[in-house]
Amino acid sequence: MAQQHLDESKAGEVLAAHLRAQATEFLRSLRLHRESTTDAQGAEESLEAARALRRAARRIGGTLHTFRPLLDQEWATELRPELAWLSGTLAREHAYATRLERLLDALHRLSGAPGVPAPPDAVDAQAVGRRSARRNGWAQPTTPGADEPGGTPRGLTVGAAKAAALLERQLTLARTRAHSTALQAFGSSRFHAVADNVAVLASEVPLSSSREALEPLAAKAESNLAEAVAALPLGQAGHPYNAEALVHGLATEAANEAQDAPWLKARALLRLHRYAQEVIRAGGDDLRLTDAGHALDRHREAADAASAAASAARTPRIAPATAYALGVLHADQRHEVEAARFDFHQAWLREAVRTP
Amino acid sequence: MAQQHLDESKAGEVLAAHLRAQATEFLRSLRLHRESTTDAQGAEESLEAARALRRAARRIGGTLHTFRPLLDQEWATELRPELAWLSGTLAREHAYATRLERLLDALHRLSGAPGVPAPPDAVDAQAVGRRSARRNGWAQPTTPGADEPGGTPRGLTVGAAKAAALLERQLTLARTRAHSTALQAFGSSRFHAVADNVAVLASEVPLSSSREALEPLAAKAESNLAEAVAALPLGQAGHPYNAEALVHGLATEAANEAQDAPWLKARALLRLHRYAQEVIRAGGDDLRLTDAGHALDRHREAADAASAAASAARTPRIAPATAYALGVLHADQRHEVEAARFDFHQAWLREAVRTP
Numbered sequence: 078m079a080q081q082h083l084d085e086s087k088a089g090e091v092l093a094a095h096l097r098a099q100a101t102e103f104l105r106s107l108r109l110h111r112e113s114t115t116d117a118q119g120a121e122e123s124l125e126a127a128r129a130l131r132r133a134a135r136r137i138g139g140t141l142h143t144f145r146p147l148l149d150q151e152w153a154t155e156l157r158p159e160l161a162w163l164s165g166t167l168a169r170e171h172a173y174a175t176r177l178e179r180l181l182d183a184l185h186r187l188s189g190a191p192g193v194p195a196p197p198d199a200v201d202a203q204a205v206g207r208r209s210a211r212r213n214g215w216a217q218p219t220t221p222g223a224d225e226p227g228g229t230p231r232g233l234t235v236g237a238a239k240a241a242a243l244l245e246r247q248l249t250l251a252r253t254r255a256h257s258t259a260l261q262a263f264g265s266s267r268f269h270a271v272a273d274n275v276a277v278l279a280s281e282v283p284l285s286s287s288r289e290a291l292e293p294l295a296a297k298a299e300s301n302l303a304e305a306v307a308a309l310p311l312g313q314a315g316h317p318y319n320a321e322a323l324v325h326g327l328a329t330e331a332a333n334e335a336q337d338a339p340w341l342k343a344r345a346l347l348r349l350h351r352y353a354q355e356v357i358r359a360g361g362d363d364l365r366l367t368d369a370g371h372a373l374d375r376h377r378e379a380a381d382a383a384s385a386a387a388s389a390a391r392t393p394r395i396a397p398a399t400a401y402a403l404g405v406l407h408a409d410q411r412h413e414v415e416a417a418r419f420d421f422h423q424a425w426l427r428e429a430v431r432t433p
Numbered sequence: 434m435a436q437q438h439l440d441e442s443k444a445g446e447v448l449a450a451h452l453r454a455q456a457t458e459f460l461r462s463l464r465l466h467r468e469s470t471t472d473a474q475g476a477e478e479s480l481e482a483a484r485a486l487r488r489a490a491r492r493i494g495g496t497l498h499t500f501r502p503l504l505d506q507e508w509a510t511e512l513r514p515e516l517a518w519l520s521g522t523l524a525r526e527h528a529y530a531t532r533l534e535r536l537l538d539a540l541h542r543l544s545g546a547p548g549v550p551a552p553p554d555a556v557d558a559q560a561v562g563r564r565s566a567r568r569n570g571w572a573q574p575t576t577p578g579a580d581e582p583g584g585t586p587r588g589l590t591v592g593a594a595k596a597a598a599l600l601e602r603q604l605t606l607a608r609t610r611a612h613s614t615a616l617q618a619f620g621s622s623r624f625h626a627v628a629d630n631v632a633v634l635a636s637e638v639p640l641s642s643s644r645e646a647l648e649p650l651a652a653k654a655e656s657n658l659a660e661a662v663a664a665l666p667l668g669q670a671g672h673p674y675n676a677e678a679l680v681h682g683l684a685t686e687a688a689n690e691a692q693d694a695p696w697l698k699a700r701a702l703l704r705l706h707r708y709a710q711e712v713i714r715a716g717g718d719d720l721r722l723t724d725a726g727h728a729l730d731r732h733r734e735a736a737d738a739a740s741a742a743a744s745a746a747r748t749p750r751i752a753p754a755t756a757y758a759l760g761v762l763h764a765d766q767r768h769e770v771e772a773a774r775f776d777f778h779q780a781w782l783r784e785a786v787r788t789p
Binding site: 189233318325405409 | 540542543544545589590592593673674676679680681682683684685688746751752753754755756757758759760761762763764765768771772775
C-alpha cells in the first residue's frame with residue numbers, strides 16, 4: 078500500500094518528465110530537419126531527423142493515449158490525432174523507399190545466379206548505388222516504358238528486370254509525391270499548431286487533478302495487447318509452411334487485408350504497450366518485445382510489398398514475362414508475411430515464459 | 434558367427450522367395466491390366482493394375498541392384514535397366530495426371546474466397562468431377578484457346594481460371610501422349626522380353642554361387658542413403674522459411690534442377706534402402722522411413738509442378754493475368770518444395786533417434 082501511494086503521488090511527476098523529454102526530442106529533431114533541408118548536402122541528416130521526429134511524435138501520441146486520465150483530457154484528445162497525422166505523413170515517404178528496396182532486393186534474390194553468387198561488382202554496386210541514390214535527394218521517376226539503363230542488369234532475367242523497372246517507376250513516383258506532401262505539411266498552419274502544442278509540452282505538461290497511478294494504466298495497455306494477440310491464429314502461425322498467408326494470393330486485395338488486419342492491430346497495440354513501459358520503466362529494452370515488434374513490422378512491410386507487386390501487375394499493357402515475375406514476387410512477399418507470423422509466434426512464446 | 438553362417442546359407446533362399454513373390458505380383462498385375470484395358474468400364478482397374486505393376490517392377494529392379502552379388506550377374510545387369518524403362522514409361526502418364534491435379538488444387542486454394550470458405554457444391558463438385566473425369570478413361574485435350582466451359586469457375590479469378598485452362602490443356606495433352614507411349618510399350622517386343630524374364634524369375638531365380646549374407650548388402654544400401662543425406666543442406670532445411678527453394682524462382686530451370694538434384698538422389702537411394710529392408714525384414718513398414726519417403730515424393734511432385742507452371746508461362750501470346758497467376762503458382766509450388774525439405778528434415782531426425 079505504501080508503494081502504491083508513493084506511485085500515485087509521483088505519477089504526474091514521472092509522466093510529465095517523460096513527456097517533456099519526448100517533446101524536447103521532437104523540437105530538436107524538427108530544428109535539425111529544417112536546417113538539413115536547406116543544406117544541399119543534408120539529405121542523409123534530413124532523413125535521420127525525420128525519423129527521430131516521427132519516433133518522438135509516436136511516443137508522445139501513445140503516452141497521451143495510455144495515460145490520458147492523468148492529463149488535461151480535452152487537450153490530450155485534440156493533440157493525439159494531430160500527432161498521428163504528422164507521423165503518418167512523414168512515414169509515407171520512408172515507407173515507399175523501404176518497400177522499393179525490399180522488392181528490388183527480393184527480385185535480385187529470386188534471380189540468384191545458378192550455383193555461384195552474383196559477382197560483387199554487379200549486385201553490390203547496384204545495391205549501394207540504389208541506396209545512395211535514394212538517400213541523396215530525390216531521384217526523378219524514370220521515363221515510363223524505359224528499362225534500366227544498359228539493358229538487363231546482371232543477375233536479373235528479362236521479366237525480373239522489367240518488373241524491377243516498373244516497380245521502381247511506380248514507387249519512386251509515389252515517394253516523390255509523398256515527399257511533396259510532407260514538405261507541404263511542414264509549411265502548413267496545421268503543422269505549426271502541432272509544433273506549438275509540443276512546445277507547450279516541453280515546458281509545462283497540462284496534468285489533470287487525477288491521483289491515478291501509472292501502473293494500472295500501463296497494465297491496461299498490456300492487457301489490450303494480450304487480448305489482440307489472443308485473437309490471432311497463433312497455433313496455425315507456429316506450424317511452419319501452413320501456406321495460410323498466400324491463401325488469397327490470387328483473390329482480391331480485400332481478402333488479404335481482412336486476413337492481415339488482426340496482425341496490424343496487434344502491431345499498433347504492441348507499440349502502445351512498449352511506449353507505456355518506457356514511461357514506467359526507465360532504460361533497458363525488453364528484447365522479447367523488441368523481437369515481437371520487429372516481426373510485426375516485417376509483417377506489415379511484406380504485406381505492403383506484396384500488395385505493391387499485385388498492383389503493378391494490373392498496369393495495362395505489361396509483358397507476360399513482367400507479369401509472371403510480379404506473380405512470383407507477390408507470392409514471395411506473402412510467404413514473408415507468413416514467415417513474420419511464425420517469427421512473432423516464436424518471440425511471443427518466449428515472452429509468455431518470462432511473464433508468468 | 435553361428436547367426437552369420439546361418440544367414441549366409443539362407444541368403445539365397447530368402448532372396449529367391451522375395452523375388453518370386455514380386456515376380457508373381459508383376460505377372461498378376463500385368464494380366465489384370467490386359468483384361469481391364471479391353472473392358473470399357475475398367476479404367477479404374479487399369480490404373481490400379483498399372484500402379485501395382487510399377488510397384489513390383491521397382492522392387493524387382495531395386496532388389497537386383499542391391500543384392501546383385503547373389504544373383505547371376507549378367508542376367509541381373511541386363512534386366513534392371515529394362516525394368517526401369519518399363520516403370521518409367523508407365524509412371525509418366527500417372528505423373529502428368531498427379532501434376533495437373535496438384536496445380537489445379539493449388540489454384541483453387543490460392544483463389545480462396547474472401548473470408549468464407551468456397552461453397553461445397555462449387556469447389557468439391559469441381560474437384561470430384563475433375564478426379565473422376567481423370568480416372569474414367571482419357572479426357573480429350575480441350576481445344577487450344579478455350580476456357581473452362583461456363584466461363585470463370587466459381588472461386589477462381591480470371592487469371593487463375595485462364596492459368597487452369599492452359600495447364601489443363603498442356604498437361605492433358607502430355608498425359609494423352611504418355612498414355613499412347615505406354616500402350617505402344619505394352620505391345621513392343623522389348624516389353625515382351627521383360628515379361629519373359631520376369632516369368633523366369635517367378636519360377637526359378639538365377640542365383641550365383643556366392644555365399645554372401647544379405648545383411649551386409651542391405652547395410653551398403655543404407656550407408657549409400659546416409660551418405661546422400663549427409664550431403665543435403667539439412668541444417669538450412671530445418672530452419673523454417675529459409676526461402677532457399679525459391680532462390681532461383683526467376684532464374685533458369687537448370688538452376689532449380691541443380692538445387693533439387695541431391696534431393697532426388699536421396700529419394701532414389703531411400704527407395705533402394707526401403708526395398709532392401711523389405712527383403713531382409715518380413716512385414717511391418719518403418720513409419721519414419723515412410724514419412725521421409727513421402728516428404729521426398731512431395732519434393733519431386735512440387736518441383737515438377739513448379740516447373741510445369743514456369744513452362745506454361747513461356748507459352749506465346751498468353752494474357753498478363755494468366756502469366757501473373759502462373760508466377761504465383763510457381764512460387765507456391767517452390768515453397769511446397771521447401772516445406773517438403775523441412776518435413777524430410779523432421780522425419781530424418783526422428784529416424785536418427787531410433788537408430789543409434
